[in-house]
Amino acid sequence: MELKGKCWKFGDNINTDLIIPARYMVSYSEKELGKHCLEDLDPEFPVKVRPGDIVVAGENFGCGSSREHAVLSLKGAGISAVIARSFARIFFRNAINTGLPIVENRAAAAEIEEGDEVIINLSEGYIENLTSGQRFTIEKFPDFLTQIIESGGLLPWATKQRKRGLTE
């Protein structure tokens, strides 16, 4: 699977209150939540972002609340993937469980700059920065997580498992 998009660069500790403030959580519609993605950090972001764009961030991306609405909001805004130096654990599992591509790679997250056009190739395991010419090898996910990702998320995976008689 290959994703190509323009990058938006953010710092450390981009928390879920910033990604989607609680005042919008009366909704759980991707489209609705996407309209307010990161607006307390940059009120223009929801307007400027384009489908297929990629978020590049620092340490501990998605820290704070467990709100899966954060992933919905990013998807709703059109974000196709998040590259970060590191992810907070609940955001990480929410992204895996719902099929938002994420890449934890310190080098890529550090070197990619705002506005760079990059390609993320998850099956072959690399990120190519078309703007700077840099290429980064990315680690494959552990087997178990790869299974979930390739099934399209946790519940599709669970359905497959049931069909195989592997869970009740």
Add this chain to the structure above:
Amino acid sequence: MLISYPPKMTLTEKILAKKTGLPLVRPGQFVLVDVDLGFANDLTAPPAIKEFEKYGEKVFAPEKVALIPDHFTPCKDIESAGLVRVMREFARRQNITHFYEIGRAGIEHVFLPEKGLILPGMVVIGADSHTCTHGALGAVAIGVGSTDFAFFLLTGKAWFRVPETILVEFSGRPSKWVSGKDLILYLISLIGVDGARYKSLEFTGQTLVELSMDDRFTICNMAVESGAKNGILYPDSLTREFLSQVNPHWLDTHPDGDLFPDADAHYLRKIKVDVTRLEPFVAAPDLPSNGYPVSEFSTVKIDQVLIGSCTNGRLSDLKAAAEILKGKKVAKGVRLIIIPATPKIYREAMAQGYLSIFLDAGAVISTPTCGPCLGGHMGVLAEGEVAISTTNRNFIGRMGHPGSKVYLASPAVAAASAVTGRITHPAAL
């Protein structure tokens, strides 16, 4: 690495192993765990229910599910009422007994232990990040997302990567005004908001023996603010005393014999914190790790004070506030909002005379709700306003306008600050 037999495990590893049906688990290992109790609230349940209904018809184990509307309740608008209706109707369809209306339940992380539903050795998941609170009862209690909760509804299980454990030992007797909140704010100021990312925090030490259950809940509650997967204490006589009051027959179904970490279990790190000379701690905007001794903030003026939440809405928190507010008034220009975390705590606070003290001081007393903690309702902040709060997060925009600021503190510091209108050490009153 030498692995001896029988295998040596930390408390979290032991409990995860047991609930996976394995004799041993090691950090980094992926496990599919049998969950004893899973719960969600009015914000996290509706998306989970929607996902569940795409893939399943019947909840696997309805008796192990709890649905607690607490974030935007009493429903603050039409949409919020719709969210709770989704929960209510789902509970009815699926015969989920543990759905509670307002007035009969409170903030999930205070209500569930009070109801005796959380026991040592359990694996508990909650679609809320402060699920880690319940580690104070010797359960492995982990915050998860809505899809995880939907998976649990479908299968009764959850997937986890076994975490490394960091051992945190508190020693020394805390001084008069230092509480569990100050201890955890201090720890987080040392290790940072990702200092325990993906780790289990196992709390131990003589200090904890002398603290209350309320303090222990507060400490575990904020484990997530350092990035931790869970916080946990092994059960002792104080735990058992609490449990005997909320669930007298708990030992019939949950023997707690082996709920200790092994003596030479492997810990990633061991941190020793001597609290003898610790002062009350306050976390300044905009990170929970931005903590300093309270005296550094004595010139900071505040507009609003909140005493409540899953962090500090318990009876001893209200008692600490009442002791400071007795005979005093909230400062001119300042609002004080006090929120007992459950109806039981509310009633007990009334019986003890705390509510009169609060009303006489000019405070607002609210029905149990998470409301203002996350900028939902019952005390949202305007641009430029400054709040001091006994809650757990102070990120930009957490309690209202992104131009508002939040300081995190203990109930005693919050109450003292309400009286003076500035961030105040209780001893200075």
